[in-house]
Amino acid sequence: MSKRKDSVLVEQISVGQYRNFCYLVGDEPSKEAAIIDPAWDIPKIIRHVNVKSLKLKYVINTHSHMDHIQGNLSIQQLTNARIVMSCNASVQKDMGVQDGDDLKLGSGVRLHFILTPGHSRDSMCVLVNDIALMTGDTLFIGDCGRVDLPGGDASELFDSFKKIRDLDPMLIVYPGHNYGARPCTTLKEQLEQNYTLAKRSKEEFICFMKEP
Numbered sequence: 001m002s003k004r005k006d007s008v009l010v011e012q013i014s015v016g017q018y019r020n021f022c023y024l025v026g027d028e029p030s031k032e033a034a035i036i037d038p039a040w041d042i043p044k045i046i047r048h049v050n051v052k053s054l055k056l057k058y059v060i061n062t063h064s065h066m067d068h069i070q071g072n073l074s075i076q077q078l079t080n081a082r083i084v085m086s087c088n089a090s091v092q093k094d095m096g097v098q099d100g101d102d103l104k105l106g107s108g109v110r111l112h113f114i115l116t117p118g119h120s121r122d123s124m125c126v127l128v129n130d131i132a133l134m135t136g137d138t139l140f141i142g143d144c145g146r147v148d149l150p151g152g153d154a155s156e157l158f159d160s161f162k163k164i165r166d167l168d169p170m171l172i173v174y175p176g177h178n179y180g181a182r183p184c185t186t187l188k189e190q191l192e193q194n195y196t197l198a199k200r201s202k203e204e205f206i207c208f209m210k211e212p
């Protein structure tokens with residue numbers, strides 16, 4: 001599925017056996033684009049890029065788990081795109097972004113990075129203009145990412161959720177996996193319906209995340 005607003009292109013591409021979502025974000029007039037979390041089916045992703053004649057400028061990863069980065073190098077070899085990750089990522093990258101950094105695609109698209117550790121140390125969300133929020137494995141539709149893998153931390157996820165709560169509720173949340181009833185919803189709907197975002201103290205949230 002794809003969504004356009006003004007000159008912004010957002011395309012959600014379903015890939016792989018773990019129901020991953022990869023995203024193509026572009027500026028229509030200039031055709032400059034970024035791919036978020038390329039993995040599993042690189043020919044399919046490249047087809048999406050070519051159909052729209054996009055020029056891939058960046059490969060962006062919401063975090064460094066293998067199911068989100070395994071296509072980075074193949075895409076880079078094909079397009080010369082620069083690999084962008086959180087400054088906390090220790091895997092191969094060309095640019096490490098800090099919380100609040102921006103990148104532009106053409107003159108119409110602003111990619112704004114919000115570091116959201118918790119699922120992993122190097123997790124981040126990508127805000128596309130005031131339209132879309134790519135949440136990776138930080139937030140799913142109706143759920144959130146696990147915190148029991150190396151680098152996971154429930155206390156950090158609690159703080160990251162605070163940042164997400166402060167964003168425009170009309171943003172469309174685009175998760176890193178298709179684990180929900182629908183592939184995307186508004187942040188407002190998640191704040192109202194996602195049980196992991198229910199009001200809790202930090203201590204309550206840490207206990208909640210330990211529940212089986």
Ligand SMILES: [Fe+2]
Nearest residue numbers: 063065119137
């Ligand atoms: Fe992950």
